[in-house]
Amino acid sequence: MGGPYPGLMEKWRDQFGGKTQVKVEVSGGMGDFTNKLTAAFAGGTPPDLYRYLQENIPLPAAVERNMLKKLDDLIKRDKVDLSDFRKDSIVLYQWKGSQLALPRDYGLQLIYYNTEVFAKAGVQPIPTDWADKTWTFDKFLETCQAVMRGGAQYGLILNRGWRPWASWVYSNGGAVVKKDAEGLATEFAIAEKPAIDALQFLQDLMYKHKVAPTPEEETALGDQLPLIQSGKVAMRFGNPGDNSAYKPTGMPYDVGVFPLGPSGTKRGTGGGGTGWAIAGPTKQPEEAWAFMQLITSKEGQLGEVAIGQTTPSRVSVASSPEYLAGPPKGTKAFGDGQDYVVRDPVHSKWPDAQRDAVTKILNEQLWTGKVPAAQVAKDVKERGDALLKG
Numbered sequence: 001m002g003g004p005y006p007g008l009m010e011k012w013r014d015q016f017g018g019k020t021q022v023k024v025e026v027s028g029g030m031g032d033f034t035n036k037l038t039a040a041f042a043g044g045t046p047p048d049l050y051r052y053l054q055e056n057i058p059l060p061a062a063v064e065r066n067m068l069k070k071l072d073d074l075i076k077r078d079k080v081d082l083s084d085f086r087k088d089s090i091v092l093y094q095w096k097g098s099q100l101a102l103p104r105d106y107g108l109q110l111i112y113y114n115t116e117v118f119a120k121a122g123v124q125p126i127p128t129d130w131a132d133k134t135w136t137f138d139k140f141l142e143t144c145q146a147v148m149r150g151g152a153q154y155g156l157i158l159n160r161g162w163r164p165w166a167s168w169v170y171s172n173g174g175a176v177v178k179k180d181a182e183g184l185a186t187e188f189a190i191a192e193k194p195a196i197d198a199l200q201f202l203q204d205l206m207y208k209h210k211v212a213p214t215p216e217e218e219t220a221l222g223d224q225l226p227l228i229q230s231g232k233v234a235m236r237f238g239n240p241g242d243n244s245a246y247k248p249t250g251m252p253y254d255v256g257v258f259p260l261g262p263s264g265t266k267r268g269t270g271g272g273g274t275g276w277a278i279a280g281p282t283k284q285p286e287e288a289w290a291f292m293q294l295i296t297s298k299e300g301q302l303g304e305v306a307i308g309q310t311t312p313s314r315v316s317v318a319s320s321p322e323y324l325a326g327p328p329k330g331t332k333a334f335g336d337g338q339d340y341v342v343r344d345p346v347h348s349k350w351p352d353a354q355r356d357a358v359t360k361i362l363n364e365q366l367w368t369g370k371v372p373a374a375q376v377a378k379d380v381k382e383r384g385d386a387l388l389k390g
Contacts, residue, residue, distance in 0.1 A: 103313035121150025126256025144211035163270030170268025172261025244308030
């Protein structure tokens with residue numbers, strides 16, 4: 001975690017050291033974090049406390065590698081009240097009856113857009129109500145076309161990241177994987193019609209309707225934030241943490257919810273955020289636990305809010321004046337959208353399947369426009385199922 005985050009970590013370090021006289025070493029802005037973390041565990045020198053990303057190391061795999069200390073006895077002993085955390089954010093770090101981490105944040109996906117571009121084109125603002133039924137895939141396309149008639153070069157930059165594109169699938173009533181009773185991914189569901197239709201819609205935005213640049217065109221355009229700021233592009237999808245980049249620009253912008261697909265009855269957004277975990281083999285469990293309580297406290301999360309680096313997992317922080325202070329005007333959509341989060345697939349082989357089946361095939365076939373979504377989805381399922389079962 002870079003930017004202003006290392007400074008906040010140093011503040012936590014000093015605060016904790018002043019109260020406990022315990023020396024804490026912090027590291028932030030580390031590149032290639034996941035590989036360095038797994039190497040540290042393999043070498044027997046893991047950090048006592050670390051930021052845990054389930055999308056990179058799923059719970060089953062982390063448990064197998066003894067990366068996560070069970071917290072249940074510590075929570076019970078110290079009578080730690082977890083009721084201020086969103087229940088789903090707590091459940092995110094539970095496995096086979098044990099609490100293995102505490103939530104840092106609970107992120108989601110939504111739309112950032114230049115309000116001046118919308119006003120110039122005579123387009124209505126994007127709804128901020130996640131239950132709205134009028135903001136549909138078709139309406140989204142009409143909006144893209146309208147802002148381009150109003151002078152924008154493109155309606156949107158298509159965020160091809162895993163959670164953003166999966167949100168289109170979820171919002172069309174689809175799923176990426178099927179799950180068993182324990183929540184484990186069993187096979188891919190991406191080749192079913194709602195998912196295929198959502199993926200085809202995304203491809204069509206670039207190659208049929210031409211309201212979004214292709215990957216090659218996007219590269220030629222350069223940095224994305226200046227494109228939104230200048231009005232050359234009207235919209236971009238991102239998470240609430242992205243607001244820390246928009247806020248200082250002074251540009252006229254707001255946020256809105258994902259559009260609802262023709263097969264969808266309720267929106268879904270990829271997300272779940274990250275957690276704080278204590279290493280299974282730590283030799284300083286009490287000190288690590290005390291520090292974890294500090295940084296997951298309400299005050300700790302408000303510190304993250306102050307530097308614009310979080311989507312709070314604590315209800316009191318997500319609804320606080322500090323978090324809801326604009327810009328943008330529609331900040332309430334940040335917290336409200338947490339009710340629509342769809343967690344990442346849970347399977348020890350998911351990172352392999354995501355990398356070698358999902359991302360690889362979408363990059364080679366869907367985003368290049370070379371292969372229609374139905375065949376892309378079939379190929380992803382065939383390769384992905386083999387990886388999950390292997």
